[in-house]
Amino acid sequence: MSTPLPTRLDGVPLAVRTQNLTKRFGRQTALDDVSLQVPEGAVYVLIGPNGAGKSTTLKVLLDLVRADSGTAEVCGVDPRTRGPEARAQTGYVPERLDWGYGWMRVGRLLEHHAAYFPAWDREYAARLGRIFGIEPERRMGTLSKGQSRRVHLIMALAHRPPVLVLDEPTDGLDPVMLDEALGLLAEHVADTPTTVLVSTHQVHDVERLADHVGVMRDGRLVLQAPRDVLHRDLRRYRAEVPEGWAGAPELNGAVLRRGALGREIQWTIWGGERDVAQRLARAGAVVRDAAPLTLQEAAITLLSRKDQP
């Protein structure tokens, strides 16, 4: 392959960084040498199939899980040695919401949470509560998944932390709430200097916000890139090929998806457009066009790829 998929980002201040994180649960490798780099101010979307290691990575950042080896930093703070400081800088929405506060009323939980954060913005919390239709008298344990998720979003946002770590934050939200929540998140990021690290299966939901993408599979970070690099270097090529075409050996390893209809091929290829087009031409294909992918299409392509880069 001429241009390897990038797994590092260089030359920018990083709000969140991990280096060579490895974590095993018994025989199960959850993280395998994960070096995540989230630049300050980025909205970084972490995608991957079930069990890829996304939640485990996020939990290491809050010292909710300890890696076997490797390091992590949140705003320059090592969560392993300075957990409370790392958590103070972070607004976290966990993927699983069953963490033992089911008996507490929503209003009490929010008050309890606010007490830990000197920067808690009461007015903002109240506004979010109104928008999300929060009922302070309800007990946490009686809430639906979506209702509970909304409470957690308030807990994450209302102290305006420099870093938001959101694990499947839109899971369970109905379409109206989803729209509200994404609008609020966009507004929040515009109003407050924030770095967002969000893990999701619903790439389409965060498409308009995302500017960096990380792809995890089997505990490994197999791609990490700014959105514009993805836009530039991951393209769907439509080309005509001669009868009995033997393929393009020069592109071996760079083709992420192949499709063909008669003598027209549609291949999704990683690499500089000019270079890829030249390689296709040398193989006898006539390129008709090269189109960038939406984030959703890119995610499906990268996740359905069987071999590792």
Ligand SMILES: Nc1ncnc2c1ncn2[C@@H]1O[C@H](COP(=O)(O)OP(=O)(O)OP(=O)(O)O)[C@@H](O)[C@H]1O
């Ligand atoms: N506490 C635990 N004990 C044992 N195995 C665990 C534990 N937590 C995670 N794992 C395993 O580690 C691997 C990574 O899990 P993780 O929850 O990080 O994946 P994920 O990418 O967040 O998945 P999903 O998209 O399904 O939420 C999985 O194989 C999972 O079963």
